[in-house]
Amino acid sequence: MQLVINALSKTYPNGVQAVKNVSLTLNNGMFGLLGPNGAGKSSLMRTIATLQEADEGTIFLDDLNVLTQKKQTRQLLGYLPQEFGVYPRISAEQMLDHIARLKGIGNASERKELVDALLDNVNLYKDKKKRLGTYSGGMKQRFGIAQALIGNPKLIIVDEPTAGLDPAERNRFYNLLSYIGENTIVILSTHIVEDVSTLCSHFAIINEGEVLYAGTPDDALLEMNGKVYSKSIPKNAVQQYKNQYHVISTQLKAGSLYIRVFSKEHPGDDFIPGEPTLEDVYFYHVGEKAAINIF
């Protein structure tokens, strides 16, 4: 399956343009949407998930027009929102059964098997009869992914799924997601660069509603190869350096301030060439846009 987004735009009634002319093509596998808070990732995902309308542009899932054929799209869709609640008095098993019915799985024994398998896969089998109101944050997230997976979706949209999970749970979540990614299109949005480098075969950087970069992590790093330099500088000299060089990021390491700059040639002056990281790619693209906005 292929998801083709073409020139998508969305402006909210209060005037904020959340999605600006976004075009992307996604194939099977994990696709990361990387961007700061408020970049428009959620808006984009909600539009793809048929939860809101777009003002311009098209989205096609193979031959299916996502924007106009919402009900058919929803049959193939699984969505895990950034924030969601649960009915506290219903058990996970009952809720998943209800959702499975809504998603069209009629046969009762088929449904039971499916729900049991899903609960097993997200490690909630032993808690399946407990009420959702008693679930911890990590358990709720896992329930969230289970409900998104019902009905064998071809397109899975996961919005900032690891926010609020502890490292062990995050790890488990990643493992689960990477199994899924093999035969489906999984769109994962995050502001954590590590999520993308760990999981995604392709990614896009989004800020202020625009796609700043789209490609694979390897290609992105290759482009930056030999162009990233770092230097330790006194803390009060930051502005000076920012005026002179293209500073991508500043970091504290063991109490000293390091800057990383982008330069096509060696800038000399005690700069050390650095191995580009995906964070450099991120800051480079996001920062560049911000710099342009100043003028």
Place this chain on the structure above:
Amino acid sequence: MKNNFSSQVKEIISLSREEALLLGNDFIGTEHLLLGLLREGNNKAVSALQSFNIDLRALRSEVEMAVKNNNGKGIANLIRIPLTEEAENVIRETVIEAKDLKNLTVESEHLLLSILKNKESKSARILHQHGADYDLFRNELAKEKNNQSGSIKLENDYPSNKKNIHAFWQIFLFEIKYRLKRPDTYLYFLVFFSITFLAFGFGNVPASDKTYVNAPIVLTKFFTIFSIFMMVVTAAIMGAPLYRDLEYNTHEYYLSYPITKNDYFWGRFFGSFFFVVIIGSSLVWGSLFGTLIGPKLGWLSANRVGPYHIINYLQPFLVYVVPNLLLTSSIFFGLVAYTRNVKVVYTGGVILYLGYMMSLFIFHNAQNKNIIFILDAFGFVPINLIERFLSPEQKNSLLISLQGQMLMNRIIWSSVGIAIILITYFRFSFIRFFVGRTDKKVQRTRSIKYLAF
């Protein structure tokens, strides 16, 4: 028993011993078993840890830190270092793990499982911190045993002939199941049943001495007035369904399911209205059992109870109770749909109730009775007016016939109830209700209002 340990596991155990020596320990603990696993490297347990994205080097150093220099004394006996009790248990467990998974030989992964199983041990804790999980790992192994690939069992195991079960029924049934779980549902039923039961049981009803306690007119009056009191119940039950999705924030994913506005709106409405009607029926059951049991308990003399005719109960229920409940249900459901706020239902309920009572008072002595017949939404005063013209025999046997002005009243107010819910339905939009963004037209009218000040 040690016969079915694979040679790899035996190697791992001897490596654990070496690890212990290297670290200057004079015991072999679970930590050393884990180090032995890591050291051997070419085993399934290590591959599993790698597939969990665990940094093996970090793991090793943390485990080493945990056992290093645990004892001050030098290594006295190089030949036989004992296993700690914990380590012995782990090795014993390993055999059990293998049996559980129906493996013939004990392998490295069983060893890892049993290390993970004893959650108290240092090794298990360290592993857990890195994200290794007994359950997850075991599931993996169980799956592989069942000859399934690592992917989730969602693939075309299930035929895609998704029967199009009408989502409406699913939502309707869900609403019913939800209601059944709530204690207040039973409470409402019980309260109205009890009041009605006791009232009729003791003959505490608006009936003079010459009238039967279960005369049609008495039933009609009682049912109608209590259908008005039931406003409280209607408000509570009908205010909940739409608001529930807002309050619990479930709309975020609910709306990505293949359901339409029809399914959702009517499923929620009828699912809850069904219960409102059931609670309304408590009046019928209460009055019936009251007059049946009252005389038997000596609360009521038997001559006050007239012949039973189903129609005497059914007609008032269908003509007064149900339309009255429909009217208030539509109003409250509509209020929540429009204001997206459940508190307004309670204020609305109070206002409606007071409003009705006040209008009764105001039109109490109106000369033109026609106004009363048309304006009384619940039919209470018209019933009383008609009663004045009935003789005692008529009161005992005749239902208020549905004709003339009474018929007009019922038609008007049933239509109002239906109209309100239909208008609410047409105005309702998923996006507007859940996302809450007012459309541009409303925004413009609002801003004009502000300018006018």
